[in-house]
Amino acid sequence: MPIQNKYNSDMDDLGEACKDYKLHLTILFCIIISEYIGVIALDIAGVNIVLMPLLYSLVLAIAFYIVKPFTWINKTQSDESSAIMMLLVGPLLVKLAIASGQNLTIIFDVGLAILLEQLGNFGTIFIGLPIALLLGFKREAIGMTSSICREPQMAVVMDRYGFTSPETRGFFTVFLIGTVLGTPFISIMASVLAYVIPLHPYAYGMACGIGSASMNAAAVASLSAIYPQLSVQLEAFSGMANLIAMVTGMYVYIFAAVPLTEKLYDILEPIFAKFVKEEEINIEEEL
Template sequence: MNKNTINVFLVVTIISLACEKVGKIQLGKVALFPMLFAVVIGMILTPDLLGKKIQKLREIIGEKEMKIASDMVMLILLMLGIKLGTFVGPNLDKIIQAGPAFLAQEFGHVLAPVVAVPLALKLGLTREAIGAGSSISREASLGVIGEKYGISSLEGSGVLGVYLAGTIVGTIYFGVLGSLAIYTGIHPLALGMACGVGSGSMMTAAASSLAEVVGPQYADQVFAYASTSNMLSGLTGVNILVFISLPFTEWYYKKLSPKFSKKEVKQNA
């Protein structure tokens, strides 16, 4: 084990212990969990933020450590998948009963462009709106958009921008959302299903927060539904993106872009 790997393990251990020591913080109806604190602290300690100001810190957490940490994330997500699988087994009969609901909720992918494309156009984007608004822009979306348009295209810039933004703030956002969602009155198992958006880290953040607020009665089932839904999002989400969501986004963009262009002309006149 080289020095860079040791640095990563030491920093991760210190951050984890500190965050667990702080524990859950309740702010009104919003519950903030140690995972969120760990993500924020990890972001702050990177070479691009605090590392720019403190040279000694950059010597401990530099570009090599960032690369090692990135590779370790995939290994940790693999172990997380095994753990989540242990929740699925005991609840398999309930998951099978809810099968049609799992498949139906995959069509929720189409809601992303309905909301995101008008907002993107309002913010001044052009064809970037197609890449940014066609899905939640995780790894599968990068592959589809990159293959069809090229990652250096406007559409590629859109999906890459949302991917990077999601990587930075997505886990924090979903962690907070998971603790707030229970107050909508929607059944905990439906919310657990909704946690499986196709991103392992975001799903874990949302499901962990949700499981904490629903209590032991539904906690294991929330994880089981979330992990199953997340797996289906990975399997069927690409097909829905290719055959339904992306064509709809292109059509929707063509319908809306002239209207937004006219508004800009009037404002500039």
């Protein structure tokens, strides 16, 4: 089966994107402002919320798109940026991988935990699926909640359900929202959870490696802001967990996550159907 991955398909815009200096200068402006502001730690009722520069750069960039005077940022630049993003994930992954490589000895000590921790990725099924059903999603819910919806699972869901199926639609809904909003969300969530549910920082460090480079980086940075003396270990553990999640992701997804989600769907759907009024869910045309 030919497997399309996002890396190959979206790169047609790159030639033009290279030369679009106005776009790059705008981005550079967003970065300088964001990095200049730096990390802000808010103390709200004893819970330390860490705000990262990535959050400001996202908001600034969206503002540039929306606010009309900046006419040089429009749909073309939007397409170019999608293509560029796919490429920029690479150096981020290398940075994480180097953190793992240089600390391989301390990773061996906790190897068992990192392997077992992968099972925790099924947590999305037990928390996500009921919520999706409660909100009135049907078969879409299977695509949405059977995984974190990143690149390793993308080919599988299209291959298994077909490109126009509700499952694939659901998958891409979460993929799209996760790409943009997932990263700022996890950076704030990681800092809040560290206070609300005080598990060991190492455990949270491993949990950061969920198979998405940007989410991994954002979550680890939040944790490192709280536990600066552990930042080396946290980066190393998360990088290794992330690598394992990516390598095994596709197989775990085919053989375990999808069957488990379908089983749970068959059990839960009739129960929720009684409570949730029949709604026409139409998210077809926007994807």
